[in-house]
Amino acid sequence: MLRRLLVLPLCLLLLATQTFAETRAKDRVALVFGMASYRNVTALKNTISDASALARTLEDIGFHVDVRMDATKDEALAALDKFAFEAETADIALIYYAGHGVSVQGTTFLIPVDARVREAKDIVTASVTMDQLLAAADGARKMSIVILDSCRDNPFPDVIDLRDPEVAKGLTTGKGGLAAPSPDRGTLVAFAARDGEVALDGDGANSPFNIALRTNIVKPNVEIGLLFRQVRDDVLAATGNQQEPATYGSLPGEPFYLTADATTASPEPGVEELAVAWQRVVAADRANLEKSAEAGDTRSIVGLALAKLDRQSTDYAPEEAQALLEQAVAAGDPDAKYRLAKVLEGGLGVDPDPARALKLYQEAAEAKIPAALNDMGYFHFSGELGLTKDRDAALALFREAARQGHTEAMFNVASFAANGLVPDLGPKDAADLLYRALRGGSELALDGLLNNADKFPKETWAGLQQILADNGLYDGSVDGSFGPGTRRAVLAAYGIFETED
Amino acid sequence: MRTLFATLLLALGLVALLPPGAAQAQECLDSSGEFYVTCTSFSSDSGSPGIGPGLNSGSTRTIVRILQGADATCGSELIEKRYRIDCLRLYYLKVADALPDSGDYLPIKTAMLDAAAKLDAIVEANLDERTPPIRPREGHKPAAKRLPVVRPVQEDMADIALAQAAEVVKETELIIIRSGGDPARRTEHYTDIAAAVEDNLVILRSA
Numbered sequence A: 001m002l003r004r005l006l007v008l009p010l011c012l013l014l015l016a017t018q019t020f021a022e023t024r025a026k027d028r029v030a031l032v033f034g035m036a037s038y039r040n041v042t043a044l045k046n047t048i049s050d051a052s053a054l055a056r057t058l059e060d061i062g063f064h065v066d067v068r069m070d071a072t073k074d075e076a077l078a079a080l081d082k083f084a085f086e087a088e089t090a091d092i093a094l095i096y097y098a099g100h101g102v103s104v105q106g107t108t109f110l111i112p113v114d115a116r117v118r119e120a121k122d123i124v125t126a127s128v129t130m131d132q133l134l135a136a137a138d139g140a141r142k143m144s145i146v147i148l149d150s151c152r153d154n155p156f157p158d159v160i161d162l163r164d165p166e167v168a169k170g171l172t173t174g175k176g177g178l179a180a181p182s183p184d185r186g187t188l189v190a191f192a193a194r195d196g197e198v199a200l201d202g203d204g205a206n207s208p209f210n211i212a213l214r215t216n217i218v219k220p221n222v223e224i225g226l227l228f229r230q231v232r233d234d235v236l237a238a239t240g241n242q243q244e245p246a247t248y249g250s251l252p253g254e255p256f257y258l259t260a261d262a263t264t265a266s267p268e269p270g271v272e273e274l275a276v277a278w279q280r281v282v283a284a285d286r287a288n289l290e291k292s293a294e295a296g297d298t299r300s301i302v303g304l305a306l307a308k309l310d311r312q313s314t315d316y317a318p319e320e321a322q323a324l325l326e327q328a329v330a331a332g333d334p335d336a337k338y339r340l341a342k343v344l345e346g347g348l349g350v351d352p353d354p355a356r357a358l359k360l361y362q363e364a365a366e367a368k369i370p371a372a373l374n375d376m377g378y379f380h381f382s383g384e385l386g387l388t389k390d391r392d393a394a395l396a397l398f399r400e401a402a403r404q405g406h407t408e409a410m411f412n413v414a415s416f417a418a419n420g421l422v423p424d425l426g427p428k429d430a431a432d433l434l435y436r437a438l439r440g441g442s443e444l445a446l447d448g449l450l451n452n453a454d455k456f457p458k459e460t461w462a463g464l465q466q467i468l469a470d471n472g473l474y475d476g477s478v479d480g481s482f483g484p485g486t487r488r489a490v491l492a493a494y495g496i497f498e499t500e501d
Numbered sequence B: 001m002r003t004l005f006a007t008l009l010l011a012l013g014l015v016a017l018l019p020p021g022a023a024q025a026q027e028c029l030d031s032s033g034e035f036y037v038t039c040t041s042f043s044s045d046s047g048s049p050g051i052g053p054g055l056n057s058g059s060t061r062t063i064v065r066i067l068q069g070a071d072a073t074c075g076s077e078l079i080e081k082r083y084r085i086d087c088l089r090l091y092y093l094k095v096a097d098a099l100p101d102s103g104d105y106l107p108i109k110t111a112m113l114d115a116a117a118k119l120d121a122i123v124e125a126n127l128d129e130r131t132p133p134i135r136p137r138e139g140h141k142p143a144a145k146r147l148p149v150v151r152p153v154q155e156d157m158a159d160i161a162l163a164q165a166a167e168v169v170k171e172t173e174l175i176i177i178r179s180g181g182d183p184a185r186r187t188e189h190y191t192d193i194a195a196a197v198e199d200n201l202v203i204l205r206s207a
Helices: A010-015 A047-060 A073-087 A122-126 A130-137 A165-170 A208-217 A224-238 A271-294 A298-307 A318-330 A334-346 A354-366 A370-382 A391-403 A407-418 A427-439 A443-451 A458-470 A484-494 B002-017 B057-074 B081-098 B106-125 B155-179 B183-193
Strands: A003-006 A020-024 A028-034 A064-069 A092-098 A101-104 A107-110 A143-149 A186-191 A246-250 A496-500 B194-198 B201-204
Touching: A028 A047, A028 A073, A047 A064, A047 A092, A047 A208, A064 A073, A073 A092, A073 A130, A092 A130, A107 A130, A130 A143, A130 A186, A143 A208, A186 A224, A208 A224, A224 A246, A224 A271, A271 A298, A271 A334, A298 A318, A298 A334, A318 A334, A334 A354, A334 A370, A354 A370, A370 A391, A370 A407, A370 B194, A370 B201, A391 A407, A407 A427, A407 A443, A407 A458, A407 B201, A427 A443, A427 A458, A427 A484, A443 A484, A443 B201, A458 A484, A484 A496, B057 B081, B081 B106, B081 B155, B106 B155
Parallel strands: A028 A064, A028 A092, A092 A143, A143 A186
Antiparallel strands: A003 B194, A020 A496, A101 A107, A186 A246, B194 B201
16 A cells, blocks of 8 residues: 655644744854974965965855864864764865875875874874865765865975885775765865975965965855866966866755855755756856856756756746756766656656656666665655566665665665664664764655654664764653654754754 | 544645745635635536636635635534545535636646545445435534535444545645646656655655
8 A cells, every 4th residue: 555645844844843942053064274383394384374264254154164273183083073973964064174285196195283204104194084084074965075275295205205106005094985976965175286286375375276265255156166167267377377276076966155145045956946046057157157068067068957947037948958958968967867857757847758757767876876766766666657666676776875875765774674674774773874864964854754753663763762862962761752852852963953942 | 534634734735835926816705604715616517716727825725725624524523424535525526616627726626526536436335325414514613504415434334434535635635745836846746745655664755
């Protein structure tokens, strides 16, 4: 028996608790490092003023900023640990590092002020790695940004010969590569200079990169992909093309701003909201977006396409939108396949085409797009889009998506596990998945859990209560009963804090 | 049964999502002065003059009011359980009757007619021919207009029949959710809001 339910909009959920006031966790958090007074290597001149200036700028545009100057390795790691927890309930987490760094065979080591490096292998134990910075920012719900304002040349020329291929072998951190980024959430890594290039200090108190960054991030309504393109252009101009900043990573499917004017709300990722949001980018910066699209940037092509689906805009042209999406699909862009599938499934301005939608969902899922994997799981579960119901297939897809950090998929796997339908996962695993889905910021998971508390057995609730207690979010008894205290703790895990009036 | 109605009304709470400033549906009283909110009545035979083809908050509010009437009449303790399914069917027909045969409300109209037919089938299958039908007043108010004839199901089959009716309500709810909002928003409802519950398994689509 298949039954449908309405997942309550969050506002309705909150209306039910009018006797409580609620506060939301900080939606943008930043951690700023400035390293200058090195004890064992050359001290740096501008890093403290660069870090201070950027911290002030970030505060001005609404970031909650933690500033750590001249941090030792232990202090840096403790700050990263604290930041990682805060980042989980924030939309944007940004880490800025100004100080010495060295890049060896693709691993970037950042040097705390107490680093003592007598031989090459010491660098692993003495430094903080780029991976650790990325991991600390990775929990953010929409965008993780790591900015490295550092020349990754070699501060230890007497100890490490970067030309020696044997050196790299001794410097492995034992960590694998980063997980495949989800298109729902963006990760951006910005370097002040390309690998091996020197980042210039400039003539004044701040480096050219720092100045360009601060100048551009305060500009309202500049989409982040276009913003860092502008930073690069400014630095190239200021340094006579000697220094070229580089960015890596994947940007979210929705347009994203570090500074937005008062009328800008960050969109939820429904297709209509995406359409409206991209239309705003077009209105503000059409030339740059079109330039990127012409250069073959599929994200810009998809953005232009979605902008044409905004019914309120004079640019509304669903057929052109479909043609642009087809262009990005033909270029093999899996995210474009997922977007086009949604348009064709729902008939957004075009005739619905469930068969083609299914094919595109399948292709996007084969390309491991987490949202597509989860939706394909949903179709197998519910028997929609002409599929035969198949729970085994659904669960396998949910697990694959959950492994990639997809929060609704985590919830779905938890649902199976809580009901004893996953041989290798028990109630504690279900609880852990539910907690991670909440920390990951899934509003659907929050609503799905609170509105279907009875669908999760006591053992799962007890497991969740224990995790909430371990993280300082719950002080009631771990008895598996879902009551007001547990409800409050679940909301807190998501990032909503209720206090009695 | 109250929960059953409240759930449906909750779905229609999507009225809050509809465009602000949308046209208000015409509201009027019938000759008795008691039959509230809409110019249609159980006996009207064509679309409401108050509801146009395009979705707007006023029209949706009119539908909500009719269904609130269903809650007040069919969900009341004043009506025996065995009459409730047929009572709800009449309100569904009333909603369908209030809606035009084209435009954005057509899916809701079709859903309401389908639901009414399914409720009719449930009543027919469990009909208690030995108990007389009733004609309750709207909202059980003394001076209110009476509903058309409401048929009972057999007493011992009432709970099973009500469970079947609840399923019909759930199905209808989804269709209404998916029709809520302007067409640009519809894709979101088709793809983002839906969740499935089956055998205690709550399954979410991607946000």
